[in-house]
Amino acid sequence: MEYASVDLQDWxxxxxxxxxxxxxxxxxxxxxxxxxxxxxxxxxxxxxxxEFCTSRAVFELGIPTPEMxxxxxxxxxxxxxxxxxxxxxxFSRLCADDPASIDSWAQKMAALAKTLHATPATGKEWIPSxxxxxxxxxxxxxxxxxxxxxxxxxxxxxxxxxxxFVHGDFQMGNLIMAADGKPxxxxxxxxxxxxxxxxxxxxxxxxxxxxxxxxxxxxxxxxDKQMIQLWxxxxxxxxxxxxxxxxxxxCKRFAGLDIILLGYTQNLTFSERFFLxxxxxxxxx
Numbered sequence: 001m002e003y004a005s006v007d008l009q010d011w012x013x014x015x016x017x018x019x020x021x022x023x024x025x026x027x028x029x030x031x032x033x034x035x036x037x038x039x040x041x042x043x044x045x046x047x048x049x050x051e052f053c054t055s056r057a058v059f060e061l062g063i064p065t066p067e068m069x070x071x072x073x074x075x076x077x078x079x080x081x082x083x084x085x086x087x088x089x090x091f092s093r094l095c096a097d098d099p100a101s102i103d104s105w106a107q108k109m110a111a112l113a114k115t116l117h118a119t120p121a122t123g124k125e126w127i128p129s130x131x132x133x134x135x136x137x138x139x140x141x142x143x144x145x146x147x148x149x150x151x152x153x154x155x156x157x158x159x160x161x162x163x164x165f166v167h168g169d170f171q172m173g174n175l176i177m178a179a180d181g182k183p184x185x186x187x188x189x190x191x192x193x194x195x196x197x198x199x200x201x202x203x204x205x206x207x208x209x210x211x212x213x214x215x216x217x218x219x220x221x222x223x224d225k226q227m228i229q230l231w232x233x234x235x236x237x238x239x240x241x242x243x244x245x246x247x248x249x250x251c252k253r254f255a256g257l258d259i260i261l262l263g264y265t266q267n268l269t270f271s272e273r274f275f276l277x278x279x280x281x282x283x284x285x
Contacts, residue, residue, distance in 0.1 A: 087179025201254025
């Protein structure tokens with residue numbers, strides 16, 4: 001597969017996320033360059049290919065997402081060029097710029113999420129089963145002892161397959177608003193089909209468990225209290241008041257699954273594995 005060579009000296013960094021950074025170039029208007037970090041366990045080349053091809057498949061489903069252009073190589077790293085959305089701001093940035101609007105943006109995100117999670121997504125190349133992906137992670141995990149691992153595998157095997165869209169990195173930084181008011185979903189490398197709880201557990205983990213960490217606060221542009229407020233408003237709008245307690249309990253359980261998936265995709269130290277393993281067991285009780 002051919003990768004066009006890109007010199008970063010021609011590009012200006014405009015953002016940074018959990019797996020890489022984004023750049024723009026005045027000579028290429030309407031184009032955004034994303035360069036993926038090589039710290040992931042599967043390397044940046046595989047990650048780029050996955051996100052590029054998956055995003056194309058998602059675009060073909062009719063889900064609003066920037067159109068992919070080409071994959072590139074940047075020194076020892078890989079990346080891709082995609083459509084740049086004019087005047088875009090992430091929902092997390094919109095909340096950070098106007099904290100008084102957190103509740104209203106959370107409610108808007110919940111409405112968009114319910115539409116996303118009702119979109120059929122089976123039968124598309126590059127959009128695999130989330131259950132199968134989770135079962136692979138559960139089988140390979142080194143975060144748990146043998147008995148806890150057996151219980152985890154049995155739990156995953158008992159989950160429904162699910163046929164609707166799952167984002168795979170569902171949080172408020174991966175939903176953006178264009179200058180014209182149109183929303184777009186971004187960072188779709190982990191997209192799959194399954195049940196919404198996988199996404200909702202991920203956002204619960206991001207907003208409630210990891211919200212105190214400096215890294216997550218930098219990604220979200222929000223304080224831990226603001227992320228918890230956003231989550232609370234989102235959860236109420238998504239579930240409705242009658243089912244809120246059941247919804248929260250389900251999200252906590254799936255947040256534990258998300259920790260297992262995190263441990264499977266990241267290179268972790270022994271202390272990180274121990275901490276995450278203990279946390280996963282606590283969340284899944």
